Amino acid sequence: MEVTLQPVRWNSRFARMAAATAASMLLAALPAAAQGTFITVSSTTSTEQSGLFRHILPEFTKATGIEARVVALGTGQALDMGRRGDADVVFVHDQVAEERFVAEGYGVKRFEVMYNDFVIVGPKADPAKARGKDVLAGLEAIAAARAPFVSRADKSGTHAAELRYWKAAGIDLARDKGPWYRETGSGMGPTLNTASAMNAYALADRGTWLPFRNRGDLEIVVEGDKRLFNQYGVMLVNPARHAHVKKDAGQKFVDWVISPAGQSAIAAYRINDQQLFFPNAKAGS
Amino acid sequence: MLEIFASLGLALELIGGADPTLLGIVVLSIELSLVAAVAGAAIGLPLGALIAVGRFPGRRSLIVLLNALLGLPSVVVGLVVYLLLSRAGPLGSLGILFTPAAIVVAQTLLVAPIVAALARQTAEDAWKDYEEQLTSLGVSRLRAVPTILWDARFSLLTVVLAGFGRAASEVGAVMIVGGNIDGVTRVMTTAIALETSKGDLPLALALGLVLIAVVLAVNAGAYAIREWSARHHG
Amino acid sequence: MAERAPATLHARDLTVVLGNVRALDGLDLTLEPGLRTVVLGANGAGKSVLLRTLHGLIRPSWGKVTWSRPTRQAMVFQRPVMLRRSALANITYALAVNGVPEPERTRRAAAALTRVGLAAIASRPARVLSGGEQQRLALARAWALEPDFLFLDEPTASLDPGATAEIERVIASIASEGTRIVMTTHNLGQARRLADEIVFIHAGRATERTAADRFFDQPASKEAGLFLQGELPWK
Numbered sequence: 001m002e003v004t005l006q007p008v009r010w011n012s013r014f015a016r017m018a019a020a021t022a023a024s025m026l027l028a029a030l031p032a033a034a035q036g037t038f039i040t041v042s043s044t045t046s047t048e049q050s051g052l053f054r055h056i057l058p059e060f061t062k063a064t065g066i067e068a069r070v071v072a073l074g075t076g077q078a079l080d081m082g083r084r085g086d087a088d089v090v091f092v093h094d095q096v097a098e099e100r101f102v103a104e105g106y107g108v109k110r111f112e113v114m115y116n117d118f119v120i121v122g123p124k125a126d127p128a129k130a131r132g133k134d135v136l137a138g139l140e141a142i143a144a145a146r147a148p149f150v151s152r153a154d155k156s157g158t159h160a161a162e163l164r165y166w167k168a169a170g171i172d173l174a175r176d177k178g179p180w181y182r183e184t185g186s187g188m189g190p191t192l193n194t195a196s197a198m199n200a201y202a203l204a205d206r207g208t209w210l211p212f213r214n215r216g217d218l219e220i221v222v223e224g225d226k227r228l229f230n231q232y233g234v235m236l237v238n239p240a241r242h243a244h245v246k247k248d249a250g251q252k253f254v255d256w257v258i259s260p261a262g263q264s265a266i267a268a269y270r271i272n273d274q275q276l277f278f279p280n281a282k283a284g285s
Numbered sequence: 286m287l288e289i290f291a292s293l294g295l296a297l298e299l300i301g302g303a304d305p306t307l308l309g310i311v312v313l314s315i316e317l318s319l320v321a322a323v324a325g326a327a328i329g330l331p332l333g334a335l336i337a338v339g340r341f342p343g344r345r346s347l348i349v350l351l352n353a354l355l356g357l358p359s360v361v362v363g364l365v366v367y368l369l370l371s372r373a374g375p376l377g378s379l380g381i382l383f384t385p386a387a388i389v390v391a392q393t394l395l396v397a398p399i400v401a402a403l404a405r406q407t408a409e410d411a412w413k414d415y416e417e418q419l420t421s422l423g424v425s426r427l428r429a430v431p432t433i434l435w436d437a438r439f440s441l442l443t444v445v446l447a448g449f450g451r452a453a454s455e456v457g458a459v460m461i462v463g464g465n466i467d468g469v470t471r472v473m474t475t476a477i478a479l480e481t482s483k484g485d486l487p488l489a490l491a492l493g494l495v496l497i498a499v500v501l502a503v504n505a506g507a508y509a510i511r512e513w514s515a516r517h518h519g
Numbered sequence: 520m521a522e523r524a525p526a527t528l529h530a531r532d533l534t535v536v537l538g539n540v541r542a543l544d545g546l547d548l549t550l551e552p553g554l555r556t557v558v559l560g561a562n563g564a565g566k567s568v569l570l571r572t573l574h575g576l577i578r579p580s581w582g583k584v585t586w587s588r589p590t591r592q593a594m595v596f597q598r599p600v601m602l603r604r605s606a607l608a609n610i611t612y613a614l615a616v617n618g619v620p621e622p623e624r625t626r627r628a629a630a631a632l633t634r635v636g637l638a639a640i641a642s643r644p645a646r647v648l649s650g651g652e653q654q655r656l657a658l659a660r661a662w663a664l665e666p667d668f669l670f671l672d673e674p675t676a677s678l679d680p681g682a683t684a685e686i687e688r689v690i691a692s693i694a695s696e697g698t699r700i701v702m703t704t705h706n707l708g709q710a711r712r713l714a715d716e717i718v719f720i721h722a723g724r725a726t727e728r729t730a731a732d733r734f735f736d737q738p739a740s741k742e743a744g745l746f747l748q749g750e751l752p753w754k
Contacts, residue, residue, distance in 0.1 A: 040383055040464075049483050054467065071383055071464035085372030086382055189482020196484070214484030242372055244380065417576055418600035421593065422613045422664075432612070436603040518603055519646020 038067035039249045042079075042087035044157060045187045046116070047232070048072035050207030050276055056265040060256050066249045074156030074187060082106055082235070085242030088250035091257075093205075093232045094157035107235035111258050114266050114277045115231045118161060119209060120222035121192070122147075122201035130201065131221045136169040138222040143171050146180040148200035152191045153183030161230065162203045168227070192218075205230055210271045232277075234258070257281075292490035299491055300498070306468075307492075311499060314453060314472040317385055321392030322400075322449035328393070329400025329448070330441060334430045336401070337408035351405065354398035359391075363458030366391040370462065383464040388472070391458040396448035403444040404434075411437045439511045439518075446507050450500055473499075525552030526590045526667050526699075528573065532582035534723075535568050542568040544723030545582070550668075555700040557710045557731070560720035561746055566703040569720060570594070570670045573701065593661035594670040597677065599653045601645035606637055609645045610660045617664060631663035632656075635689050651682025658689050662698075669693060671702035675709065687713060707747075711735060719743045 047053055053070050061067055068089075071081065075092040082090040083106050090107065092098060101107045120138050122130060128147035130138040142149050143166075152159040166173050173181065182200065184191045188208040195202040196216035204212075209220070222228075234254050239247040256262045263279035270276065299307050336347055368374050370382040370390070381387050411433050419429050434441065456474035463470035465479060473496045480489035528550040535543040542565045550556060558566045571577045573584055574594045602609050610628035619627065632638050635655040640648065645656060654674060661669055671690065675683040683706075690713060694700045704710055710717065714731035721742040729739055738744045 045482070048467075049479070069383065069464075069466045069469050071466060084374075085377070187482055189479075189484060192484060193481065208483075212484040214486050244372060244378075415600055417571070417594075417596065420576055421574060421596075422616055422660075424616050428616060432602070438603070517647075518644040519601075 036067055037065065037246070037249055038069055039088040039246050039253055040086065041068050041070045041089045041091055041253065042077075042081040043070050043072055043091040044075050044078060044093060045072045045189065046093070046158070046205040046207045047091065049189060050205075050211060051271070052207065052266070052269050052277060055269045056257075056262065059265045060253065060262070063256060063261060064249075064252050066252060068253055074152070074154045075158075075160070076155030079106075082237045085237065085245065088237055088246045089234060089253050090237060091232065091234045092157055093230050094160045095231055095233065097157075097160065098233045098235065102235060106238055106241055108238050110233045110235050111254060111281060113232045113234050113257050113281055114263075114279045115229050116205060116207050116277045117223065118158065118203055118228040118230050119206055119220045120201060121195065121204055121209060121215075121218045122221040123199045123217050124219050125217075126221055128201065133222065133224045135165055135222055135225040135228050139165055139169045139171065142201050143169075143176055146178060148180050148182065148198050150182045150184060150191055150195040150198065150200045150202045152188065153185050154187065156187070157230070158188060158203060158205055165203070165227070207276045210274060210276060231280075288487055289490065292487045292494060295487055295491035296494035296498075299495055307495070309468065310471055310473055310476050311495065313385065313470075314474075314496070315499060315503075317388050317392065317472060318449050318452035321389050321396050321452040322445055324389065324393040325396025325400050325448045325452070326441075326445045328397040329402075330404045330434055330445075331430060332397070333401040333404025333406075334408040334434050335427075337405045338412050338426045338429050338433060340426070348405065351398060351402045355402050357395065357398060358457075359395055359455055360457040360461070362394050363391055363461035366394065366458065366462045382462060383466060383470060385463070385470055387462040388459050388470060391462045392452040392455055395455060395458065396452050399451055400444055400448045403447060404441060407437050407440045407444060408433045439514050442507055442511055446504055449503065453496065453500055525697075527551050527587040528590075528668065529585045529587075530573060530582065531585070533569075533572060533579050533584065534581040535565075535572055535577055536580045537568070541723050543572060543579070546720075546724050548718065548725050548728070550699065550701065552699055553697075554715040555694050555713055556702070556716050556718055557714035558701065558703045558718045558720060559707075559710060559743075559746070560703075561742075562705075564720040565723045566720055567672050570672050570701065570703060574668075574670045590667040591664060592668040592670065593664045593666040594672070595654070595657045595661050595674050597673040599657035601648070601653055601656065603646055604644065605642050606645045606648065606656050607632060607641040609656060610663050613660050614663055627663050628659075631659040634662065634692070635659040636685070649682075651678050651685060654678060654682070654686055655689060658686065658693070662689075662693055666698055668699045668701065671700065673703050673705065675704070675706065683709070707735075719746070721746075 048070055049072070057068050071087065073081065075094045075097060078090055078092050079097055079101050081087045082101065098110050102110050120130065120135065128142045128145035130141040132138060151162060182194070182198070184194050188204060191202060192204060192208070192212055193214055196214050196218055199217055234257055236247065236250045236254050237245045239245040258281035263281055266277050266279045267275065336344060336351070366387065367382065369376045370379065370387050371377055415429070415433065419432065424432065454474060456478055459472060460475050460478060463472070463475065465471050465475040473492060477489050477492045480492060530546060530548040533543050533546040534541065546569065558569060560566050568577060572579055574592055602612060604612070607628055610631055611624050614624040614627060629638070629641065632641050635658055637652060637655055637659060640652070645653065648656065675686050678686065687709060690700060702713070711731065717729055717731050717734040718725050719727045719740060719742070726740040726742055727738065734743070735747065738747060
């Protein structure tokens with residue numbers, strides 16, 4: 001007999017190979033989830049996209065050995081993440097919503113960290129004559145001219161602020177809302193992209209606007225109003241609600257951002273020589 | 286037009302410069318998509334072949350359902366996986382939300398129906414050729430499943446690649462369950478979405494071109510394997 | 520090959536309805552052991568359906584097929600279906616499915632390959648073999664199962680004369696070891712060379728069953744006479 005081929009059971013050999021490959025790849029993919037101490041911070045797109053976190057987080061990690069992983073969402077979603085227990089720390093900018101979060105028992109205690117400011121951006125030609133320092137006058141002019149305005153409409157901190165300004169300006173959106181008022185239901189960046197494409201006005205936080213590249217014909221038309229200041233707060237998610245919250249590591253993060261070291265790291269972050277965030281943690285709080 | 290050319294240049298620069306951040310994102314994307322494709326294949330291939338070869342009540346409905354799942358909106362999958370893996374959800378104790386594992390879970394759920402539906406088609410064609418011969422040899426329908434899968438392996442490689450393509454190009458679900466965390470769960474698609482929302486359209490497009498290049502390279506490799514095998518195995 | 524008590528096949532009132540067509544229409548047939556039977560008939564007379572029904576691939580609409588004792592059967596088709604693996608593995612696969620353990624499995628597969636003259640290409644992928652080689656491999660695969668009954672449905676229909684002769688030699692060799700051969704062909708020369716008896720099928724019935732040497736000179740039925748004169752359509 002001339003046949004010398006070994007009996008080959010390809011099916012099972014193939015299956016074993018595939019299984020081994022799959023297992024090793026899964027193992028390779030998973031360690032990122034298991035190494036070292038890390039906390040999950042739910043925050044806003046403004047802090048993430050402005051590059052602030054990329055600037056300050058390495059300093060935090062160096063000081064504490066803790067890795068902070070940031071999930072950037074609108075303030076409303078970021079707080080919901082904390083409510084569900086999917087974050088250890090919430091770092092957002094909507095004081096009213098934050099205080100409710102703490103009052104409901106989801107957050108331990110709210111600490112003020114820093115502020116930046118909102119600006120109204122719009123076409124250089126300013127067809128609504130909104131330009132100036134007064135945010136309410138600016139919005140009134142836009143509404144009066146029925147000039148295109150793009151709203152985030154996503155329950156973010158910026159959206160909440162925008163609604164407060166409209167109300168303060170005496171404009172009832174429910175009544176005056178028309179084709180000129182566009183709701184994107186998305187984040188700051190996509191909303192700015194829309195505004196840029198439509199050559200429309202929009203309320204933006206300075207931190208997202210400054211590094212924003214796709215400006216088209218838009219520029220800042222209203223800034224500097226005290227009422228445009230935008231306060232950020234930080235809270236540890238309540239371990240009494242969610243037992244798995246990494247309270248020690250999370251508390252370290254809270255302590256660090258309001259410490260002198262954290263505060264000066266925030267102050268040191270600049271784009272085009274402009275400071276984006278102004279630390280204002282109360283000493284000893 | 287100019288923007289597209291600028292992006293092309295930028296894409297080449299990104300690839301040529303081997304920027305470590307970009308490299309990390311690309312490697313993570315490929316890795317996760319491969320794992321998801323393999324996991325989706327492990328579920329989808331036997332399932333598809335079983336439906337192709339099997340005769341059982343509800344088979345037709347299952348085929349319709351499977352074909353409908355091809356159009357499964359990824360955001361829905363993302364949301365469901367999010368709710369499952371969230372600390373407040375039934376699988377919250379695993380603690381894998383916002384980790385690469387969560388991305389793989391979501392991608393696998395998206396890939397498996399695609400692989401199953403396409404594998405069913407392929408296996409059904411193969412079964413038409415094989416049914417008499419295998420039945421004659423005394424092969425049961427269940428036993429025929431691995432035989433068909435193995436014999437159609439070159440065609441099925443394309444099917445698995447389609448799954449890989451879906452996983453790699455997935456953004457909605459990956460954003461929701463991964464959280465687009467810098468250095469942890471940021472993959473090519475979520476990086477593209479991020480750069481888009483930062484208004485850096487040329488960079489976003491350049492990343493998109495890199496993604497296309499990666500998918501193209503993987504497909505070209507698979508095509509070469511298929512050609513070679515077809516020549517040598519008939 | 521192991522000695523086994525010979526088996527007899529009985530088909531009673533065999534009727535197969537495919538769509539609107541009665542492919543078999545109340546066919547009665549008994550196949551005693553030890554003979555080589557060639558089923559002849561015009562195109563569409565029901566030859567292939569008969570073989571598939573006897574083999575169990577088609578479930579009869581009425582009537583039934585019974586065996587005098589449990590039998591092993593195999594079938595070789597007009598177009599061999601080769602699995603996408605080596606020639607040897609095509610046979611070991613069939614043996615594995617039928618519960619033949621190693622090392623017996625490989626030994627038997629190799630022996631079957633040697634008998635059909637394919638030992639030298641055992642490791643070649645089956646799909647790249649020539650048509651004649653594939654059919655010999657299909658015969659080897661069937662043979663390795665050591666069947667009591669071997670059904671062959673036009674096994675040489677798509678082969679050249681050289682390959683056909685080779686297949687005929689293998690079939691004769693299988694038959695000489697006690698396997699009951701039942702085959703269809705449209706090659707009358709082949710029928711003459713291989714058949715001990717002829718079963719003639721017309722319109723889904725077996726109209727005659729005659730010893731081969733008599734059939735070609737004096738067919739009993741009118742239809743068979745017409746068929747041999749080339750009056751009935753066949754391919």
